[in-house]
Amino acid sequence: MRKPTLEEVAIEAGVSKMTASRALRGVADVSSETRDKVLAAATRMNYVGNRLALSLSSQRTNLVAVVVPSMSNIVFPEVLAGISAGLDGSGMQAVFGISDYDVAKEREIIRDMLSWQPCAIIVTGLDQPEETADLLRHANIPVIQLMDLDGTPIDFNVGLSHGAAGEGMAEALIAAGRRRFGYVGSALARDLRAGKRKAGFERVLHAHGLGFAEQQIDDAFSSIALGKQLTTTMLAAVPDLDCIYYSNDDMASGGLFACMELGVAVPKKILIAGFNGLDLVGSLPAPIATSRSPRRAIGEVAAQLVRQAVMSNRDAMPKTIVFTPTIAGIDGYGAAGSAS
Secondary structure (H helix, E strand, O other): OOOOHHHHHHHHHOOOHHHHHHHHOOOOOOOHHHHHHHHHHHHOOOOOOOOHHHHHHHOOEEEEEEEEEEOOOOHHHHHHHHHHHOOOOOOOOEEEEEEOHHHHHHHHHHHHHHHHHOOOOEEOOOOOOOHHHHHHHHOOOEEEEOOOOOOOOOOOEOOOOOOHHHHHHHHHHHHHHOOOEEEEOOOOOOOOHHHHHEEEEEEHHHOOOOEEEEEEEEEEOOHHHHHHHHHHHHHOOOOOEEEEEOOOOOHHHHHHHHHHOOOOOOOOOOOEOEEEEOHHHHHOOOOEEEEEHHHHHHHHHHHHHHHHHHOOOOHHHEEEEEEOEEEEOOOOOOOOEEOO
16 A cells, blocks of 8 residues: 655645644644644554655754663663653654663764764763764754763753762761761772762761771672672671662662671661662662652653754753752651752
């Protein structure tokens, strides 16, 4: 059966071919009434547009490139869910790649995605090497960098300060009376945001005349099993700790299971603290502290920035959107996330 053409959709909707094309692409100056008529006609006729042809004529597709470092826990799927929700109804479609925290792989993914002429690109973090940053600067499309404010953005920036998150957790734990600290982390050479949290935490410890009594850091990616293993090793070396700070909630959950296996009371003897505010924290057999990051909201706001930047004057838009994590699991601190 022959596929319907754009011209036939335009005739069915009672508009010009150019208006039908603009309506299907979600161009802002098409009225909602006209757009609805065109979309209804396209639906009735089972019309599927040729995005490749559109990209050749306009030098842009409706694709929004998204690059994240991992899908191994719920953090980045929640960000992607927020991006998808934020783009809903815009006519734009998110496509994503996974870098596995590998800067060379990230650069090649970005290079490949830019070759498809996306209308915007969303990348994670602010620490891309200069060659990758140059690719983004010269892309001539909106660039939104997510999840991190500790650095210099290329274009738009949506996220939180990981250094400040580490500082806030350290202050809260010290205020709760903890003084003998350990640190358990993973892949800090690749997970630069976890490294920034650790550095912020240490700044506050040093300001109070304290430091980490013991550290266990592994090159492997974070997991509950790795957190358990490293915590067991740490407590065998330094059993008198009263608090352990972890690179994230996965690792902290493993730390809790190690303490339970060793008969160490949590949080009475050792207070365990992580980062992300994952749902699993509320289901653990003992409470742990965490910094809740508003991941889905960050994704939604990034998508809204894409919509505005593609459809209107980028120069008049705010360049940085700041979110603030909320500490939970320590007396005196709330459980809900917040943004500013």
